Amino acid sequence: MSENVLRIENLTMQFGGVVSVNGLSMEVNKGEFVALIGPNGAGKTTAFNCVTGVYQPTNGRIEFMGETIVRNHPQGRMARQYMGERATLYTSAYRGEDDPEALEAIEREGDGERRAQLRAQFDAEARERLESAKRRDPDALTNRVIAPTPDRITQLGIARTFQNIRLFSSLSVFDNVLIAKHMRARQNVFSATLRLNRREERRMREETMALLEEQDLARFKDEVAGSLPYGLQRRLEIARALATEPRLLLLDEPAAGMNPQETQELGEFIVKIKEKYELTVFMIEHHMDLVMQFCDRIYVIDFGKLICEGSPEAVRADRRVIDAYLGVVE
Amino acid sequence: MPAATLEKKSKRGAFLSLAGVAAVLALVIVLENTLDPNRNIIVFTTLKKGAVYALVAVSMNLLNGFTGLFSLGHAGFMLLGGYAYAIFTIPSAQRESVYYMYDGSAINFSFPEFFSNLFGGSGAGGAAGMVLGMLIAIVIAGLVAALVAWLIGLPVLKLKSDYLAIATLGFAEIIRAIFQWEPGGRITNGANALKSFPTFNNFNITDAEGEIVLRLSTSVCFAISALCIFLIVLLINSSYGRAFKAIREDEVAAEAMGINLAKHKRLSFIISSFFAGVGGALFAMYVNQVQAKTFNSAMTYELLLIVVLGGMGSISGSAIAAFLYVACGEWWLRFLDSEAAFKSASDRWAFIIVLAAAAAALTALLLWRRKRQGARKFSELWTACLLGAVVLGYDIYYAASGSMEVPFLRTGFRMVVFSVIIMVVVLFFRRGLMGDKELPARLRELAAFIRRLAAKIRRPSAGGGKPGAAAGKEAGGDE
Ligand SMILES: Nc1ncnc2c1ncn2[C@@H]1O[C@H](COP(=O)(O)OP(=O)(O)O)[C@@H](O)[C@H]1O
Ligand SMILES: [Mg+2]
Numbered sequence: 001m002s003e004n005v006l007r008i009e010n011l012t013m014q015f016g017g018v019v020s021v022n023g024l025s026m027e028v029n030k031g032e033f034v035a036l037i038g039p040n041g042a043g044k045t046t047a048f049n050c051v052t053g054v055y056q057p058t059n060g061r062i063e064f065m066g067e068t069i070v071r072n073h074p075q076g077r078m079a080r081q082y083m084g085e086r087a088t089l090y091t092s093a094y095r096g097e098d099d100p101e102a103l104e105a106i107e108r109e110g111d112g113e114r115r116a117q118l119r120a121q122f123d124a125e126a127r128e129r130l131e132s133a134k135r136r137d138p139d140a141l142t143n144r145v146i147a148p149t150p151d152r153i154t155q156l157g158i159a160r161t162f163q164n165i166r167l168f169s170s171l172s173v174f175d176n177v178l179i180a181k182h183m184r185a186r187q188n189v190f191s192a193t194l195r196l197n198r199r200e201e202r203r204m205r206e207e208t209m210a211l212l213e214e215q216d217l218a219r220f221k222d223e224v225a226g227s228l229p230y231g232l233q234r235r236l237e238i239a240r241a242l243a244t245e246p247r248l249l250l251l252d253e254p255a256a257g258m259n260p261q262e263t264q265e266l267g268e269f270i271v272k273i274k275e276k277y278e279l280t281v282f283m284i285e286h287h288m289d290l291v292m293q294f295c296d297r298i299y300v301i302d303f304g305k306l307i308c309e310g311s312p313e314a315v316r317a318d319r320r321v322i323d324a325y326l327g328v329v330e
Numbered sequence: 331m332p333a334a335t336l337e338k339k340s341k342r343g344a345f346l347s348l349a350g351v352a353a354v355l356a357l358v359i360v361l362e363n364t365l366d367p368n369r370n371i372i373v374f375t376t377l378k379k380g381a382v383y384a385l386v387a388v389s390m391n392l393l394n395g396f397t398g399l400f401s402l403g404h405a406g407f408m409l410l411g412g413y414a415y416a417i418f419t420i421p422s423a424q425r426e427s428v429y430y431m432y433d434g435s436a437i438n439f440s441f442p443e444f445f446s447n448l449f450g451g452s453g454a455g456g457a458a459g460m461v462l463g464m465l466i467a468i469v470i471a472g473l474v475a476a477l478v479a480w481l482i483g484l485p486v487l488k489l490k491s492d493y494l495a496i497a498t499l500g501f502a503e504i505i506r507a508i509f510q511w512e513p514g515g516r517i518t519n520g521a522n523a524l525k526s527f528p529t530f531n532n533f534n535i536t537d538a539e540g541e542i543v544l545r546l547s548t549s550v551c552f553a554i555s556a557l558c559i560f561l562i563v564l565l566i567n568s569s570y571g572r573a574f575k576a577i578r579e580d581e582v583a584a585e586a587m588g589i590n591l592a593k594h595k596r597l598s599f600i601i602s603s604f605f606a607g608v609g610g611a612l613f614a615m616y617v618n619q620v621q622a623k624t625f626n627s628a629m630t631y632e633l634l635l636i637v638v639l640g641g642m643g644s645i646s647g648s649a650i651a652a653f654l655y656v657a658c659g660e661w662w663l664r665f666l667d668s669e670a671a672f673k674s675a676s677d678r679w680a681f682i683i684v685l686a687a688a689a690a691a692l693t694a695l696l697l698w699r700r701k702r703q704g705a706r707k708f709s710e711l712w713t714a715c716l717l718g719a720v721v722l723g724y725d726i727y728y729a730a731s732g733s734m735e736v737p738f739l740r741t742g743f744r745m746v747v748f749s750v751i752i753m754v755v756v757l758f759f760r761r762g763l764m765g766d767k768e769l770p771a772r773l774r775e776l777a778a779f780i781r782r783l784a785a786k787i788r789r790p791s792a793g794g795g796k797p798g799a800a801a802g803k804e805a806g807g808d809e
Contacts, residue, residue, distance in 0.1 A: 149585065154586060166582060168584075171572075180588070182587070184588075189601075193565045
């Protein structure tokens with residue numbers, strides 16, 4: 001089996017009384033180009049924000065390169081308000097139970113012998129689930145919460161772009177990319193101030209310049225980032241994300257506002273950088289042609305829930321997807 | 331290699347600004363040793379206070395202008411620095427008289443005294459020890475402020491914009507109250523001033539008879555301030571400075587680029603407070619005493635004003651604005667506070683005409699602005715004439731009254747003028763003197779503007795003659 005880069009488990013994000021992401025589970029394997037699609041407001045950006053630490057999910061667990069990077073269960077007031085599923089999965093109270101309704105149905109069974117048999121089967125399944133949870137999650141059956149800040153996630157090797165471009169708009173194009181190099185530098189504030197880090201600073205600048213040249217942005221290096229045309233701003237945002245030396249790249253609607261020609265170029269560009277930097281790419285996108293042409297696999301969500309997963313052909317043919325999404329957009 | 335040229339460019343800029351600072355320093359030394367210090371007190375007061383305020387304003391700008399943290403606690407950190415400096419430098423012989431209300435001081439250690447004795451008590455060695463002790467005390471003043479910043483930074487920096495401003499302002503008031511508190515009197519001298527500590531005058535070089543050979547008091551103040559500002563500039567142009575700017579631009583994006591918000595905000599807060607503490611020590615040396623009540627919120631307000639006037643995010647802006655502000659407050663606008671009369675009728679009429687012209691110019695300016703904003707109808711334009719009309723009306727009234735008194739001048743009018751200047755800046759030049767640019771860039775902009783203006787003026791007269799030659803001449807004229 002191919003290696004998991006990202007593994008999202010039972011991810012639930014509830015804002016007040018609104019469940020934006022509901023029990024979402026997904027996997028992205030090494031070297032894959034995976035798309036996440038769904039109608040507006042389906043919870044795609046929210047899912048990304050949970051992965052990158054911008055939001056702390058209400059419930060769920062996220063693994064990156066086999067290591068748990070996010071883990072939470074409904075706590076405090078949220079424990080009472082919680083409207084999602086599997087509230088106890090990431091707590092010490094978890095006993096392997098999965099479906100309380102199934103258990104009730106067993107209890108209602110009239111025939112005593114049959115009931116005992118079903119019950120034994122149910123318990124065996126619960127035990128099996130418990131065992132597998134223990135195998136996968138070193139913190140299984142504890143209340144441990146793992147909630148890193150976004151900078152920590154970036155440091156681990158997940159970079160992202162934003163749906164509504166977020167550049168450092170009054171800084172130069174060059175500085176925008178150079179800032180991303182700060183995180184991996186070994187300097188401290190004294191050595192940086194007193195210029196004892198000359199070699200490192202030079203290396204950072206050279207790498208930045210190389211990246212800009214490669215992305216065809218070198219001509220604009222001294223321009224103020226906010227003054228670039230929209231398409232270039234998108235490209236700069238990707239360059240900036242690459243400068244953090246990620247292993248997984250999350251793109252939130254990178255082709256928004258682009259015409260078919262630009263969209264096609266963007267798709268080729270993403271595939272190119274994916275090969276060059278040995279990246280895994282996970283992308284939210286609305287342009288179906290882009291998704292269908294370039295992606296290996298597609299996840300479709302609606303109202304925060306996964307409704308379908310598979311190859312572009314399979315997804316295109318899926319009735320639920322057509323109902324929920326494709327029929328509406330096209 | 332483009333990366334290399336970029337580095338070279340910044341190196342040249344750094345060299346030029348260093349040379350500029352050195353030239354200013356040399357000028358101050360020359361001034362100090364040629365001008366009569368007793369007859370030109372005001373010049374040296376302005377220079378010293380200006381240098382101190384420049385440093386503190388720049389340190390405030392690091393936080394407010396470069397990191398985007400709206401903090402108003404600077405008077406509190408200056409107080410900490412000022413007191414720390416005084417407490418560790420008052421000679422033990424003077425402690426008794428300074429702390430007479432509290433029967434002496436709890437701390438009986440003075441860095442300058444300690445090093446002076448260590449290096450032989452009197453003569454050149456003693457003087458050198460004295461200076462070394464003073465410099466160490468200044469650094470300690472900064473460290474004390476930085477330590478307190480580290481402590482309060484944890485809870486306070488979680489707050490967003492306005493709340494942060496309120497919390498830090500409150501912090502400064504609390505610090506002030508603590509230092510005036512009676513039970514701490516054996517350390518802080520309660521509400522009384524701390525004095526008798528070594529000041530800038532101790533940097534003057536004297537001969538055996540105590541005659542001053544070389545005056546260095548103002549230039550040392552300048553040098554310390556310049557060194558600190560230089561360090562802040564180095565920080566801002568380093569990788570950390572870029573991280574600070576990223577936080578100012580967009581916190582979410584900065585975090586996504588791997589910048590730890592809590593760590594970097596705290597770093598900026600601590601460094602800014604360190605230099606505010608150093609500024610507080612320099613301020614104490616400048617006024618020859620420290621008293622908690624001087625470090626009130628009016629002082630923070632002054633500093634904020636300097637930062638805004640100079641331009642948020644401009645170091646040279648803060649420095650220039652500090653000197654302008656101090657010069658206006660201490661020197662150039664002093665005359666506004668005392669009543670005066672015109673010497674002759676022609677002076678009076680000149681004043682009346684100038685005031686009328688000013689009213690007309692003001693009205694024209696306001697109308698022009700409104701028009702540019704798209705106002706066309708009379709109902710949209712008449713309010714712009716209101717202010718000018720009031721001034722003109724007063725002018726006519728004054729002309730008719732026949733009084734020889736200069737109008738307006740009386741105690742407190744200086745503050746009114748100040749407030750008007752500030753309002754004008756905030757309303758019309760919101761980005762301040764420099765915006766977020768530095769002096770060279772701003773000068774280049776100005777030169778380009780003048781060139782454009784000159785070209786505009788020349789074009790109608792030159793007609794279709796030789797535009798190339800004209801442009802060449804202009805470029806030559808600007809060099
Ligand atoms: N910070 C928030 N507070 C409250 N509701 C939110 C927040 N962020 C997102 N939501 C809600 O979550 C839902 C999903 O939004 P989003 O993830 O942006 O959708 P999309 O799939 O279009 O990216 C929306 O209904 C939105 O209103
Ligand atoms: Mg979205």
